[in-house]
Amino acid sequence: MTDVLAVEAASVTKTFGSVTAVDDVTVQVAAGEVYGVLGPNGAGKTTLLRMLFGLIRPDQGEIRVFGRTWAEDGVGVLDGVAGFIESPRFYPYLTGRQNLEGLALLDGGVRPGLLEEVLEVVEMTDRADQKVGGYSYGMRQRLGVAASLLREPKLLVLDEPANGLDPAGIRDMRALVKRLASSGLTVLLSSHDMAEVEEICDNVTIMRRGTVAFHGTIAELRGMAPDPGHLLVTGDDDRAVAVADEHPEVSLGRDDEGRLLVSGPQPAVSAYVAGLVRADVPLLAFTPTQTPLEALFFMLTDGAEPQEVAR
Template sequence: MSIQSVDKTGAEATQDSTATDTASSLHSASQPGSADRGRSDNETVLSVQHVKKRIKRKMIIHDVTFDVRAGEIFGFLGPNGAGKTTTIRMLVDLIKPTEGTITVCGHNVNRDPEQALRHIGSIVENPEVYSYLTGWENLEHFARMQPDVDEQRIREVVELVRLDRRIHDKVSTYSLGMRQRLGIAQALLGRPKLLILDEPTNGLDPKGIKEMRAFIRLLASEGMAVFVSSHLLSEIQLLCDRVAIISRGKVLAVGGVRDLVETHSRMAVWQLEPYDQGLALLQKSPFVRIITNADELIDDSIVAASGDKAIFTEMDEEHIAGLVSQMIASGISVKGVTKINPTLEQLFLKMTEGEILE
């Protein structure tokens, strides 16, 4: 008998580790030891405290609170109309909050915007680049708007985003992924401590998404705080250390991705022989609900791998050991019990009562 936990996130994240390691090794020559610095630093870079936004008489954002720390990737997840864009606009001082405070590296965004914003690099919606210029000319143009950004810094960000082979080509010849990387290079020119990315993988093909994921991880490993807004739940689950789930202007949950899904896990799949006798025992238990629509509630790959004789249940983990003992005493062979953690998508749908991300 085996009692185990299925967490798709960990397995898929491991698949991406090779790409991340490759990206890290490319940059480590110029930044020795920086990866070790980043992850050990728990400095709060962005602090959002009790922020509200009222437009006319309608409250759009209700008491939003979260922190983003150095060296972490923080996901901001919600459907269209949930308040993601409004919140981001307040973070970069495009609009003012009605109440609450936003600080970046200790500087209040509303009272001291110049000092706060110098620590932020951002791409909100689409990167602002000039297609008729080369990538290098674009970076030169934006470098003139910032203090202390010289040609050496431009070379550094070009190498970091791995555009050195195409940087002198016109942007009109770039793929969407290359444009995204050029936009990030532009955002990194001023050496920000916080990078805000709005839908960074939007429109990218699977290869581009995987490369972007590895690149964002590299930035975080070097100590940068990365704030990622997205509606792609599977990408957020693979990419982020922590996440805030927002719906109708309210933050429903903030926490580590793994912690959130494990906390809300009440599903287990049983492999029993004889099947009918095992099913009958589970049906009689007051602690168990048999799941008949597993294909709607559980990841398709897990359902397929479990086989036709799997019994899907909803129950608290604390009752598993007692039920196993009952089955053994009844002559039922327990081939396996697997706890199933929900995907972030399933957790989101549960928390938002079925709201759809568009």
């Protein structure tokens, strides 16, 4: 870790005509951490990353990368920085290896053996000599990470790296980011998936319509999360409601289809389910509706005024 922040966005604002895409956003990413920028589509995540890469300039505020700014250092801001915005693009008629070789030449060349190293890191050595046109979406995402690693960056920026992947691809991408983070690389990623951020990030900023709804650690976020909810299907809902009267910490409601929804502290919910069993209430289904963090994410991004936790 160093005293210089890997990324420091200070009161950054960006408008497009009458639309304010990013509104007075401040983000601090320490060197060596995995930082998540989370929010639904249209929250301003990609606009913030575009400003970091210098693809667009903020109307107000300033972004520093390892202490450097675009005004003072120009393209030198991106020394030690790599990544991609949205989905990486490659020549489909070339192999993965040929695409990487071309990118390396454009970037001034790489040290001997590095290309093979990055292919091994992203687990694509056995597919490197096949044409990219035959790659799955997940393979192209991994090739994008490989292309970024050719720069041997100190900061890796990934915009929705698991977006569009099937469950196996999502699992592989998360495992890859974890491996990279364990090497000491600073990773800044955007996502709309709370589970992805919870699993791999140290700290998170949640954005809502261009503003900050939350800053803080994953632990702080968990502390704000509501009680978990479950869908309950029984053979006798009237008796299930009667049993709930004996468990005041448990709340019962109904969904749009009239099915019972159970919420409350986990020990109280467990005691309620045990009470249903003792009362011989037939249990047909008991499944989680949302994880507590998913519920909190929707509260922060769809609900009333944003809540902020100071870092």
